Amino acid sequence: MRLFLTLLFRNRLAALGAVLLLALVLLCLVVPLLPLADPNVTDTPNKFLRPFSEGHLLGTDHLGRDLLSRLLWGTRLSLAVGVAAAAAAAFFGTLIGICAGYFGGWIDNGLMRLIDMIMAFPYILLALAIVAALGPGMLNALIAVAAVNVPFFARNIRGISVGLTAREFIDAARLSGQGHARIIVTELLPNVLPVIIVAISTTIGWMVLETAGLSFLGLGSQPPQADLGSMLGEARAALIAAPHTLIVPGAMIFVIVMSINLLGDGLRDALDPRLRSGALARPSPVTRIARPAPPPAETPARGVLDLDGLTTRFEVGAQVYKAVSDVSLTLGKGECLGLIGESGSGKSVTALSVTGLVASPPGVIAGGAARLDGVDLLSLPYRDLRGLRGRRIAYIFQDPLSTLHPLYRIGDQMVEAIRVHRKMPLAEARARCLDLLRTVQIPNAESRLSAYPHELSGGMRQRVGIAMALVNDPEVIIADEPTTALDVTVQAQVLALLDRLRRERGLSILFITHDFGVVGQLCDRVAVMYAGQIVEEGPTASILAAPAHPYTRRLIACVPELGGGRRQLAAIPGLPPAVNRLPAGCAFAPRCDRARPDCQRDPIALRVSGPRAARCLYPEEALS
Amino acid sequence: MTTPALQVDGLSKSFPVGRGLLRGATTMVHALQPLSLEVRPGETLGIVGESGCGKTTLARMLVGLSQPSTGTILIDGKPLDTSDRRVSSQQIQYVFQDPISSLNPRKTIRQTMETPLRILFGMDAAARTARIHEVFEAVNLRPEFLDRYPHEFSGGQAQRIGIARALLARPKIIVLDEPVSALDVSVQAQVLNLLADLKTQYGLTYLFISHDLAVIEAVSDRIAVLYFGTLVEIGAADRIFARPSHPYTRLLARSAPVVGRPLAPQDTAGAELPDPLNPPPGCAFAQRCPKVSQLCRTKVPQLQETGETQRAACHHPDQT
Incomplete structure (x- = not known):
């Protein structure tokens, strides 16, 4: 709740709206207590008195009635009707929307066609028709305004309900014996409530306007009762002679609607989880770099891609999440380096940091360098860095369905990837794409060029993802869990394809995964990450046979391997530490069965021994 | 027992699909x-x-x-x-x-x-x-x-x-x-x-x-293997992947990444499932199967004993 209020009032305009609205509502509540003239007493000799006349602060109208009194009573009535109409529309709209979304099928169809029919009429015409049928009067105007706004709520709520009903917790509620009514009220409604509140707050303004419109036409409040719309209607005749009779209620409508809408927008922004997590903040094209100074380069460069003390943090408010701490890796030409770790270990952030692709804010590269053939990528101006992305370093991501654009044909996307980087005639580019689709063994490559991403299976899409990474003959491919979303038989094919491409084209691959089986089959060397640090590195076969770091050993031990038969698994107790509260020494020490007191005292250095390295004071086997 | x-x-x-506005479901x-x-x-x-x-x-x-x-x-x-x-x-x-x-x-x-x-x-x-x-x-x-x-x-x-x-x-x-x-x-x-x-x-x-x-x-204890909505093999857990009877079980077992085993050569037929709206008349695995015969393309195989504890739905099972 406090977070919600902080968020709401961080938006200055919303705060202004809230203050104005609160003042108005208080004013309306105390109207009967104020020493005001009777709003309906006529005094024709004193008609059209100007504002600031004696006894009439805002002057009088065409019948000599006190405008201030009529304004306050009218505002009271208009606001009350607006709120009541919004509440009624929200109630019936929610009822219809939630039932349609929850039950689906013919109920959904029937209810939504009904809503469509209501929406097919221009709403003011519909409101007029309702009032005409029921007769003029404030209550009937309220009914009309509520009725024409039901579809807005019903459609909104239905959309949300459909999504929520597909969630597993609704199934779970069914299994726990709850009936439909109870599921709707106790499971669905609390999750829909924020949407209802936002919808109400953004529609009360319209409701006030629409009621005023009906009253203006003489269909709402009946004389002598004052509401803002009827005051406008009565003042219309004296538009030129006594403009203040028109301006006073007009200004009030403006203030009410504006304050409600400002507050409503603020509420929406504060309640929408996507906006709360900063979706409105546009990330910059390159991760913010705040390094003391890039470390001096070694000459000659050790590999094609060298990460040297790379450190990336996320700064969210006062919290600093050390996602990647001092990561150094070398990827040789034609080599496949596996980067293995659990979720949150920093392996993906490492990969994205290489070309400054970490979203910023909140990401900051706080130290280190990423060198391609000895050139520090993080020192490059944006133009040059962009020229490298996708051309010399290409990425393959986990889910190509979310990285391929759903509205463009595959061929067009591949051609674009080529022509962003160099001039090439369209026909030549298409021929090249076709060639690549054949290389990644997509059957009927020619017809697939004009297919949309959703028309392909997951395995085929990932092949397209690989083909797309290859279009500019990159030197380095960074593959971030490229087979995790695939079925095993498809995974085997994609891995075999990557391995073949690497050998044929001399590609260097940084392969990110959580699966030791995959690493064991594909990678020459492997680096193990834990809590943002490399804890062990070395040739794959040697690490798998004799892991030095206790984390590596126990991670391997808790993965069941096919052919091992039925067994108890050696689980690692506890959870990885949160990277905003890392312990002083070894991050794995609290879960480690070999930990001694000095493990938790100081940061542990990576100890290198021949081709292998481990960040441990008491490794499993003395590295020799 | x-x-x-x-x-x-x-x-x-x-599931019915292709429901028209007035007509009922056209296909299942x-x-x-x-x-x-x-x-x-x-x-x-x-x-x-x-x-x-x-x-x-x-x-x-x-x-x-x-x-x-x-x-x-x-x-x-x-x-x-x-x-x-x-x-x-x-x-x-x-x-x-x-x-x-x-x-x-x-x-x-x-x-x-x-x-x-x-x-x-x-x-x-x-x-x-x-x-x-x-x-x-x-x-x-x-x-x-x-x-x-x-x-x-x-x-x-x-x-x-x-x-x-x-x-x-x-x-x-x-x-x-x-x-x-x-x-x-x-x-x-x-x-x-x-x-x-x-x-x-x-x-x-x-x-x-x-x-x-x-x-x-x-x-x-026991494992059932499903493919395209069909039970293709069922048997004791310690044998079924070691000695599969059904070619699909064999493909699965060979595809699982295992440390030290070289990457399997690709099965070039692709891994597409048959179109559920237009299923093949015979065995659903036929188009990917290395042992496919004419019988497989026309007749759906039934589960049959292929070993002491194993049963497979295949016209040409490997005996375990």
Whole structure:
């Protein structure tokens, strides 16, 4: 709740709206207590008195009635009707929307066609028709305004309900014996409530306007009762002679609607989880770099891609999440380096940091360098860095369905990837794409060029993802869990394809995964990450046979391997530490069965021994 | 011979598609072909298959979340009647794949856990609290977690809560639908071990659904392999991947990444499933199968014995 209020009032305009609205509502509540003239007493000799006349602060109208009194009573009535109409529309709209979304099928169809029919009429015409049928009067105007706004709520709520009903917790509620009514009220409604509140707050303004419109036409409040719309209607005749009779209620409508809408927008922004997590903040094209100074380069460069003390943090408010701490890796030409770790270990952030692709804010590269053939990528101006992305370093991501654009044909996307980087005639580019689709063994490559991403299976899409990474003959491919979303038989094919491409084209691959089986089959060397640090590195076969770091050993031990038969698994107790509260020494020490007191005292250095390295004071086997 | 804990006969599910505005459904898609199997009391039956093979459809029918198109489900020899949850919830329970999504984000864990006790068993507050604490202790969760909301938990903790919820009704059978595939490997092992402990402690029978061959093999007594809505092979867990009878089981076993085994040469036929709207007349695996014959393309193979404990639906099975 406090977070919600902080968020709401961080938006200055919303705060202004809230203050104005609160003042108005208080004013309306105390109207009967104020020493005001009777709003309906006529005094024709004193008609059209100007504002600031004696006894009439805002002057009088065409019948000599006190405008201030009529304004306050009218505002009271208009606001009350607006709120009541919004509440009624929200109630019936929610009822219809939630039932349609929850039950689906013919109920959904029937209810939504009904809503469509209501929406097919221009709403003011519909409101007029309702009032005409029921007769003029404030209550009937309220009914009309509520009725024409039901579809807005019903459609909104239905959309949300459909999504929520597909969630597993609704199934779970069914299994726990709850009936439909109870599921709707106790499971669905609390999750829909924020949407209802936002919808109400953004529609009360319209409701006030629409009621005023009906009253203006003489269909709402009946004389002598004052509401803002009827005051406008009565003042219309004296538009030129006594403009203040028109301006006073007009200004009030403006203030009410504006304050409600400002507050409503603020509420929406504060309640929408996507906006709360900063979706409105546009990330910059390159991760913010705040390094003391890039470390001096070694000459000659050790590999094609060298990460040297790379450190990336996320700064969210006062919290600093050390996602990647001092990561150094070398990827040789034609080599496949596996980067293995659990979720949150920093392996993906490492990969994205290489070309400054970490979203910023909140990401900051706080130290280190990423060198391609000895050139520090993080020192490059944006133009040059962009020229490298996708051309010399290409990425393959986990889910190509979310990285391929759903509205463009595959061929067009591949051609674009080529022509962003160099001039090439369209026909030549298409021929090249076709060639690549054949290389990644997509059957009927020619017809697939004009297919949309959703028309392909997951395995085929990932092949397209690989083909797309290859279009500019990159030197380095960074593959971030490229087979995790695939079925095993498809995974085997994609891995075999990557391995073949690497050998044929001399590609260097940084392969990110959580699966030791995959690493064991594909990678020459492997680096193990834990809590943002490399804890062990070395040739794959040697690490798998004799892991030095206790984390590596126990991670391997808790993965069941096919052919091992039925067994108890050696689980690692506890959870990885949160990277905003890392312990002083070894991050794995609290879960480690070999930990001694000095493990938790100081940061542990990576100890290198021949081709292998481990960040441990008491490794499993003395590295020799 | 003892009564099976769960017996499924000719169970199938088809969905109507291509519903027109005025006409009824024009085509039926068969998500699950008629399937029969038995699970003995105290057994873990693993069900393995790739996406689209019908394993979740099967699971949802077993717990009554969707109605079978044909076939019967017997639990302890009695037909499953999901219209009375008071009875059926003590027969069979379900653990969901996505632990966080299976908990209502706006309810505390206590509220979520109390609902079935209150509705199904009419327990009073003291009895509910006692039962919840008992179950929480069984899954190694601290009681102070009860007053938190789902988003405050890690995946592993949330899955323990999901398991605890399934245990509340003291069921005999639990259907576990990919219970560890959303978890990290180190947490996955914790949850698998917990499941094994609970099974011995309460004498449970499991149906364990997964796409991960190694996980299935590590937890199951017997394993059923599904492909494109059909049961293609069933047999003892320690033999089925080592000595598969069905070519699809063989392909699965060969595809699983195993340290030290070279990457398998690609099966160039591709890995596309047949079009469910237009299924092939014979064996669904025929177009990918290395042993395919004319018979396979015309006649659907039936399950037959291929070894002491193994049965496979193949015209040309390997004898084990």
